[in-house]
Structures are given as structure tokens and as C-alpha cells.
Amino acid sequence: MNFTLLFSICLFPFQPMGECFVPNLPHSLESMIHLQEKGTLHSSDILRHTKTVIQNQDPQVHCMLFVPSMDHNPKDCDGDNRVVFPFMASDNILALRTPTTCGSKIMRNYISPFDATVVERLRKAGGVLVGKTNMDEFSMGLTTETSGFFPTSNPHDLQLTPGGGCGGSAAAVASGIAPVALGSDAEGSIRIPASFCRVIGYKPSYGVISRYGLISPCPSLDAIGLICRSTRDAALSASWIMGPDHKDATMGSETIDLLEAIESSVDSLRLCLLEPSNAFPMDFQIKESFDRAVQTLRKTGIHIQKEPFISYTTLRATHHALSCAEAVSSLSRCFSYARNTDPSSLRELGLEVKSRILFGTLCLSDPDGAQALHAARCLRNAVSRRVCALLKRYDAVISPTTPFLPPKSGSHPVELNTFAVLANLAGLPAITIPMGPEQELLCGLQIMCGPREDAKLFQIARQMERILGVDLP
């Protein structure tokens, strides 16, 4: 693969391509909106350009499952707001009258009967849905290889996987198709692909962004989040989709202002590194870059300290048992749909989904399984209490996003979610930013804050972005 070509695509994603020529398309969502408000950029140019990028990029990266006709409907947005921006959603988020397959063949004919709350709110802010992106079947996977349709490639190196479950979203944002993509994060499914594709991946606190319209296998661990090209873009788009929603009973009632303090640094920042009791496998390169990043941060006077913590293996096992057990009932409506419309399609259900459903069923029916599940629930509570207590003493917990670099396709690593699952178990907000300025460094730095401290999370992320030199020009 011609690496330099891809390299240039990533650096200058809005370079003229194909027959259409749009000069100076901005890098970020923010400037895209700013230029439209100034009147120097027209909405039709943006959409035409998006189409061209999809035509050029998608045949190599395979990130799109469905590309709708991109007619902007002025009725969707508020009054005089003529500003538009393209966005994508991973294929487990419902968007009216588009197919929603969850990356599974058993759902290939399912057409969404309504808009997810997040989609509705983005449309209201001027968003135009330009694609439903590829994902692991029912988000069960970490490399987008379990997708029932085709695997997605990492746009930085087509030999590599983009990470998963929402690999399509991350790859599409990295390919410059659109500045915003919606995804869901139940086991790092946003943060892992975002770190592999060198973009920003944000998973909110539990109950901050409405889950109405998300087909989720494990609702208590899952959250809808965003993949963007910069922290500021993520904060801006998150501010549109956040806030109470009467359709989701697990939502909190207060609103969080993400943009107010995003540029101000946190004074005498105190960060925590978790030091698990057991050793765990990790790529040497990641360890090295992480240590370098920690040193850079320390040099600016940030206080960083290690704290003992429970083993990552236990965390992953806990997460696995809970998510599989929830999946049994949560996905049964999808299986009902398949049984009622095309029973033969159930034979095309992937191995990963089958094995997780079987494992979950075992946890729920067997007396031993029920005991294990009970233990998992207790562990989850204990771990949440422990990490929340830590986060009262520290501003944030930092770690690499993944212990490994993006794997080659077909290698099926299972421990990619080592650092990710803690945020899901405890319902904490977490964000991944590129770990260093080198463009070939495909790994991320994860920052995790206390429950509902999403505003502080963005503040810290923005601060680190500047220190590590990874922010957009």
C-alpha cells in the first residue's frame, strides 16, 4: 500500500479530488460552520465534496454500509439556521427510513421506523446524515472483522484493522468523509477504533446522552458517543446531543455545559496511573510512547502518581459476563424480527454473537452461572466505588487506550479492551486523543474523569492536546 498517499489524505483530507473542485475546505467542524456563517462556504459545496470523498475513499476503506441521498431537509433545522455539516452514524443507531443492520445479516432488511434522539438533535443543528458506517456484528468484536458484510480497513494502513466495534465510524472520520460520526461504546467500541485511526473518541458518562434509538446488546454498559477530528469538535457536537430526554428513563435531569471552560487549563492538575496487581501483556512501542507522553506532561508541572488497582483480567471477565448476560434478552427482539421475516437468515449469525449469547444464557440459567453473574455484579459495584473514590483525589485517570497497536486483519486479539472496560463498568466519561504528534503513531491516550464530569474531561483533553502537540492546526 502506498503509505504516502494515505498519509497525505489524512493530513489534508479536504484536498480536491475527482471531478469536483472545492477550494479550501476546512479541517474541522468548527471552521466549517464558521465559514458558512461568514458566507464564504456554501452548504451544497460541502455535500458535493462529501459525496466525492465517499466515492474515492470507501472502495479502499470499506467503511460505509449505507449511503443515503444527501438531500438536506431545511425543515429539520431551527428557523434561520442554514448552516449544514455532514455526519455519520454507526449502523446500530436508528435514522428514519434508513436500513439499520447493526452489522448483521439477520437485520439486513430492517428499516428504522424513527430517528434516534441523537440523530434527531444533530439534524436539528444542521447535520445531514451522509452514511451508516460498518461495525462489528451487534458491536460484538474489537476489530470490525465480525461485521456480517465485510471488514473495514484502517485508512492509515489498509493491511491493518481499524479497531472496533465502531471501526467504520472511526475509519470514515479519519478518511475525511465527515467531521463527526456517532457511535456506541460498550467495551471501548468508540475509543479503540478512534485511537487506531488517530482521531478523537469520546464516550460520555452514563445517562448524559440519550440512548433512545440505539440497538444495544448491553444497555447498562453502553453509551452513545462521538468520533471527531478534534476535541473542540467533539465538545461542540456533544453539546448538541446532550441533555435530558424523556424517552430514556436512565437519563439524568441536569445539563452539562461542555464549551464554557474548554479552553481554560485546570490548575495544578493531578493525574492517576492505575497499577494493577497482575502483569498484563502490552506492546513495547505503546509502553514507550506512553512513558514519553507522561514525561512531557510531568515537565509542564502536572502531578502524576501511580495507584494500586484490581487486575485488568478480572475487569475484563466481569465485563464479559455482564455484557453477555444482558445481550440474551436485549437482542432477542432482533432475533424475533429475523424469525418472523426471514428465518433462514438466522443461520448467517456470526460465531462471536452466537458464542456470547450462549455464554450469557449459561450465566443466566445455570445455578453456577447465576453465582458467577452475582459475583460480577458485586465486583462491578466494588470497582466503581474504588475508582470513584480515586477520582475524588485525582482529576483524572490516564492510560494508553489500547495495550496493542492496530493488529493485522485475521489476528483476532481479544485483549484490546483492557484499559477501556473500566469506564463502561463504572459509567465514567472517557476520551481518547492521539498519544503523540508523529502521524504514524496509531495509538491513543485515554483520559477518564469522575461520573458526570464530562466538562472537566474536555478541559483536560484540550489541555493535553496542546501539550502533546496533537491538536489540529
Added chain:
Amino acid sequence: MTKIPIRIGLEIHAQLKTRTKLFCSCRAQTFGMAPNHYICPTCSGQPGSLPVLNQQAVELSIKAALAIGSKVQLESYFDRKTYQYADLPKGYQITQHRHPIARGGGLFIRSDGRKARVGIQRIHLEEDTGKLVYISTQKKTEALLDLNRSGVPLIEIVTYPELTTPEDTAQFLDRLRTLLTLFDICSGAMEQGAFRCDANISLMDQKGERSTTPVEIKNLNSFHHIRSALSYEANRLVADRNHTKNTLVETRGWDETHKKTYYLRTKPRGGYRYIPDPDLPPIRLSLGLVQQIKEGMPELPFNRADRIAKTYGLSIAQSEVFAFRPTLSDFFEECVRSFRHVSQVSHWVLHSIHPILNRQNREIHQTCLNPHHLIDLLKRVNDGRITDHLARNVLPELMEHGGSVQELLTAKGVEPITSQKQVEDLVRKIISSHPRERAEYNQGRTNVLHFFIGQVMKATRGQAEPIEVRKAVEKRLKEV
């Protein structure tokens, strides 16, 4: 036949009279409406939809709990009960398994002439399923799915297995149904499936322990079915010697045409795979809310019965009629407040007014009768101005059209017999105008007595009290 020693426990499903369904804003009362017209993504189980709890359903279930003396739990949770059936599009039913909204309580019945308490184990809130409609042609039977009912709020009331006869069971259900209807919790319409019950029945040994695993009989939706199904099943269990303590719990249905129960299924292996529903936060109630609902409720029937029995010296049987007819009981108490002939009033209310109301299926406030009517009427009777007989004849008309008692009597052309003297004068006049009959009487034909009574009654147009007339006639005939 000797009585078979059995124990019956019940699971009663009562649809709550809410405006909307339990987890969405679709209309809840849809019986007889066009199929699949009152559904949305949530109650039809579309992927991506989420449930949001209906507060009115919570309040009604608290009301139900208070009505049967059940303890409201300030924190309760929803669970998913996983099983596959065509009328359950989500693949699970949202119910309360581990932490129901109320525990304990009980209801009194009269068993063998004694007051007996039937213990309630728990009350929980859950959603109803859809309905399968079978359409048979000569060639095949098709099943059609109607999801209007899917998501309608239900409370399930679970009793301890403490009932001992099918008759007691029917009585218990009747009382429970009346209670829920009374408090406007449930419509009680059994023919619409708004109040239905599953019964489990097991045989007992001499020590009073269960000697067989219980058999569950599903969807009994009339008191008649409940009685016949339970009697049938009790006899079947005695005859079936293979059925022991170790038999799997089995579910049976009731076939009304052939008057027998039939095998439906055994419980699914591995159970229902209950899991706390992650889409719904726990129901957290404040003591204040429970108190507020309690204060807004009318007097509980059994408290009312006890109070009336004590205050007015009525029998248990009499006061229990009042327990379940609060409007009638209020009417009675208002009469007694200004007219202190308690036994006379209660007799009239229970034996004259109550049967008429039952016949017409109405409540007292739906008629034109008010306490003043009854008091006026009874005063006239006690003063001897009208007879008891006449008063009873006027009553239905008063209930139907109201107006004043005096006007009604005048309109009927009734000049009230005011005194004994009038009757005696009339008797004297009639006897003297019939010398032949009188002579016959003197010769020993006592039957002629009835002739004279008849003549007097005719002359008074039936207003005179026949007993008084008889006395007066006898007296007069003997005098002369």
C-alpha cells in the same frame, strides 16, 4: 363424596385503569378496538426503543396494595422475564421478580360460616402481552397477532396456597374483584380479560402438608370456570396416582365445552432467565406519596364493616353487604343520623332497596331516592298513616322518579287510612249490609270470614293492613 383435602393458591392479573400503557404513551383501554391501532415502537418491541415508566400505573398499584393491606416497598425494581412466544415481540416481559412493589397483606372471606383470612404474598407491576387471534377455515388454522394489549399495565397479586375449596376461591376472587373495582383500580371486566387468574392446586396429606407438586391452571376468566375447573382438577389429581411430589410443575388449560382440563406445558427448562432490566431505573417512592394516596382513598371495606357492625349493632352478614356498597352504606348512615330506628332502616335498606339496586345493577346515587324520602316513608308507616305494604309498593317509583312522598301518594289516589276507628266503622257497615253471609257465619261456616276481609280490603282499595282488618272483622262478628 368426602371432601378432598386441597390447597389452592392464586395468581391474579388485573389490568390497571390507566390512560396510557405501562411504558409508552399509547392508549391502554383498547378492548374491542381495531387490531394494532394503538401501538408504537416501544410496545411493539422495535429494536432501539426504550421503556419509560407510567407514573399513574405506579399510583394505582400503590392504591391496590393499600386496599388489601399489603406493605408498599419504597424501592422496587423491574426485571426481564425471558421466554419466546409469538405474542411477546421483545422476547422478554418486563415484570418485577426479585423486588416487587408490595409484599404481604390479606383478604377476609367467609368459609364454612366463619371468617377466614387469605394471605397475600406479593403484588407486582408488569406489562401485558399481545394477543393471538386464531382464525380457522376448513383447510387450516391461522394465528393473527394483535399488539393493542401489549404493554397494558397489570398488577399480579399472588396469594399463599391457603384456599381449601373451589367455592372459597370463587368467593375470594369475587371480593378481590369488587375491591379493585370499588377503588377504581381495575375495570373488573372478566369477559374482557381485565381480571383473570391462574390457579395452582395441590393435594394435602393428613399432616396438612402438600403431598403433590402443584398443577397450574391458566387463564380462568369467569367464576363459573374457576369453580368447575378446580373441582375437576381436584378429582383428577386424586385419581392420578402417578402424580407425586416429584412430578414437574405442569401447566394446564380449561376446556369449557368438554368440562375438563388439558395439558399445556411444563415450565421451561432453565427457568425464565430473569435479569434486572437495565433500561429502567428502580421505582423509588417517598413515604409522603404513599400517605397522600392513602388519604385520598375512601374507607377500606373491612374497616367499614367492622365499624358499622360495632356502631349500629348489626350482624356480620349485614355489615358485610355495606362493606362492598359504600354508597349504600353512606345512605344508611345518613338516614340513621336523623331517624334513630336503626333496625327498621337497616331492614329496609338491605331487604327492600338493596335487591332493587342489584336487579337494576345500579348504585343508590344513580337513583332518585334520597334519605329524606325513606325517613318520610318510614315515619308515615310508624304513625300508622300508611301501611308497610303500601310503603313497599311506593318505593320503586320513588327510586325511579323521586318527588315528594305525599304527592306520590295523592297521585296514586290513596287517602291514607288514618285510624283504627275508620277500619272498625267500615267493618261494621259492611257486615250489616251483608246479613245473609253473616247468618252463614253464625251457622259455623267460618270461611265467610275471608269474604268479609276481601270486601273491606276492596273498599279501602288495598290500603288497610289485612291483619288489622281480620282482627276487626273477627271482633265485630263475635260481638253481635
